Amino acid sequence: QEALLAKYENQINVFSEFLEDLPDTDEPVWVLGECYNAKTEKTELLSDVHSRLWFTYRKKFSPIGGTGPSSDAGWGCMLRCGQMILAQALVCSQLGRVPLWRWENLPEGQPSL
Numbered sequence: 001q002e003a004l005l006a007k008y009e010n011q012i013n014v015f016s017e018f019l020e021d022l023p024d025t026d027e028p029v030w031v032l033g034e035c036y037n038a039k040t041e042k043t044e045l046l047s048d049v050h051s052r053l054w055f056t057y058r059k060k061f062s063p064i065g066g067t068g069p070s071s072d073a074g075w076g077c078m079l080r081c082g083q084m085i086l087a088q089a090l091v092c093s094q095l096g097r098v099p100l101w102r103w104e105n106l107p108e109g110q111p112s113l
Contacts, residue, residue, distance in 0.1 A: 022046075032088070033097060053087045055080045 022029075022038055022045070029036045029045055032052070036045040059071035072079070 053084055053091065055084050055087075 022042065025038050027038075029038045031045065031048050034048060036042075036048070038045060058076065059073065061070055063070045069075070
């Protein structure tokens, strides 16, 4: 279980490093209907993006059907995108467009997703 958690923490750290390199632009940056200024609201922008659901490529899983693929590279993109859209829609339908929500900060009695 610790190895599994370490794997996901590593993915989050890689994603975080990527986000720190946001382009220095005067153009507005939009995240799910919220507009940010990348120069003056970078912290808020990064917090919003970090709070979104993010599903990544899977690899090294048991071959599908015993002899099939052991990675979803090349065919999993549409499935993953659909899952992220559905999951984000469920979050928004239950919690509203809360830009900086965290699982651990949900008030007691909050609807279960």
